[in-house]
Amino acid sequence: MPKSIYREEYRVLVDLLREARERTGITQGTLADAFGWPQSTLSHLERGSRRIDVVEFIDYCRYVGIDPQATFAEFLHRSEKPVKRARKS
Incomplete structure (x- = not known):
């Protein structure tokens, strides 16, 4: 499995955070x-x-005024995909 930083789900997380920051008008600086x-x-x-x-x-999350729990729930929803289970031999 690739490192988390290179996974599609990580991109979902950072996009969610950036979108929230931009909505509030807070700059990166x-x-x-x-x-x-x-x-x-x-x-x-x-x-x-x-x-x-x-x-x-x-x-x-707190600095940009969003709820961390709700944000994490949104992350889980956006990144949800079927889990591949290992087959028993």
């Missing part, structure tokens, strides 16, 4: 400042080339 990061770090995160951990996810 403003949000990056709130994290204490350079703007380029937030850009890497939103492009999918830098991972976001669960604590950063919660902080990101």
Whole structure:
């Protein structure tokens, strides 16, 4: 299985976060400042080339004014696909 950062589901997650940030009118620079990061770090995160951990996810959601639980539920809904189960031999 590929690293999570290269999976389609990860792209769904970062797109969801970016969309929320853009809806609120918060710039990458403003949000990056709130994290204490350079703007380029937030850009890497939103492009999918830098991972976001669960604590950063919660902080990101709260800063842009969205509920982390509802956002994660939306992520699960958007990224849902059938699970392939291993066959028994």
